[in-house]
Amino acid sequence: MASTSTPHDDEPPAEPNEPESALQTARRQLQHAADHLDIDPNVVERLKHPKKVQEVTVPIERENGDVEVYTGYRAQHDSVRGPFKGGLRYHPDVTREECVGLGMWMTWKCAVMDIPFGGAKGGIAVNPKDLSEGEKEQLTRRFTDEIRSVIGPTKDIPAPDMGTDPQTMAWLMDAYSMQEGETIPGVVTGKPPIVGGSKGRDAAPGRSVAIIAREAIDYYDKDIRETSVAVQGFGSVGANAAKLLDSWGANVVAVSDVNGGIYDANGLDTHSIPSHHEEPEAVMTHEAPQTVTNDDLLELDVDVLIPAAIGNVLTAGNADDVTADIIIEGANGPTTSAASEIFAERDVPVIPDILANAGGVTVSYFEWLQDINRRAWSLERVHDELEDEMLAAWQDVRDEYETREVTWRDAAYIVALSRIAEAHETRGLWP
Secondary structure: OOOOOOOOOOOOOOOOOOOOOHHHHHHHHHHHHHOOOOOOHHHHHHHOOOOEEEEEEEEEEOOOOOEEEEEEEEEEEEOOOOOEEEEEEEEOOOOHHHHHHHHHHHHHHHHHOOOOOEEEEEEEEOOHHHOOHHHHHHHHHHHHHHHHHHOEOOOEEEEEOOOOOHHHHHHHHHHHHHHHOOOOHHHOOOOOHHHOOOOOOOOHHHHHHHHHHHHHHHHOOOOHHHOEEEEEOOOHHHHHHHHHHHHOOOEEEEEEEOOEEEEOOOOOOHHHOOOOOOOOOOHHHOOOOEEEOHHHHHOOOOOEEEEOOOOOOEOOOOHHHOOOOEEEOOOOOOEOHHHHHHHHHOOOOEEOHHHHOOHHHHHHHHHHHHHHHOOOOOHHHHHHHHHHHHHHHHHHHHHHHHHHOOOHHHHHHHHHHHHHHHHHHHHOOOO
8 A cells, every 4th residue: 555654553642731642543533443443553554544535735816916835635545445535624723634534533434334435535724714715715726726637426425524614615616527527526526516516514413412312312311301411612603503302302401612612500401592603703702601711611610611612631640530421522632532531441431533523524425425426415414324234333333332341432443443444355355
């Protein structure tokens, strides 16, 4: 297997006060799951490295006439079960290593959902807020051309991520299609429905978080109508999860955005609070008895905590102060390895991101199916199919959790790695 990855073997631990990188975490979790399985260690070694990383320069002419050159990446981790699949983010901190680590997570996420995709991730090191709409479009189209040879509906299928959105995907699809000489909607997912996107795609990660939270609440013999919930992050994931849980009878007592949060022990009317998409940073403008910081929200006395904002918010520094009975990971990587160990010692169940927020890639799979078959699904069908897929994945992970007496995270990785390893062993290694 060709690889341009430089770190080798087990990752050294991060410094005491420094969170692990996405790549360090992904490799450590891979090894941890492998320790529970009787699989070929050579397969595990292959999975520690990406198959390929494309690094490109992306020059654009700014509206003031200056030429700016950005760096873009597309990391393709593993495709043994199908085409590469993963988000495309625009953020100043995008790095090659981050893309590799997040691509590995996508491999696990697709496998735990039993979706016939492999993992990939990409991005451009840029602050999209510094670009005009026209400059962002120009950047997207140029980047598409630079990576055109490695993407495609049967090769690698990007999707929205941090700093990108359905419009970005529409530009990418159009740029790719123009170069190919035909309209190819299946090259990306997360597009607007008018150009081949799926109904329900934007809300899917939050919807899956709510579904898994509901199942976990039931598993631990709690009545959802008497369950208090705190949600950090009121963007696409957090807002949709909070509103759906609210509609099912849960008592959502706290939500937050980047500026802080609001708290009402009697429950918030989440449907009256604008999400970040509807009105950026509007949470603190909503009337509530109390305000809380984002750090304080994580330590509220609630039944269920959903960190749905950014990664590495639950750390060794605050894990002992988290009083929630159950943690459902809405964001990617919100819990550091050290915090995970503390929660395991405290018997606090943590339902991992690769299961809980997998609704996004699952409905992306539905969108891909709709595109290649040129037939749109109704929103009701999308919701029904997502419910079925999430419940099947929950049952698979639950079976491993109960049989092996491991953490929920280990159980999810065991499910994923078992499927990937079997596929590798079945296909063999090209000499």
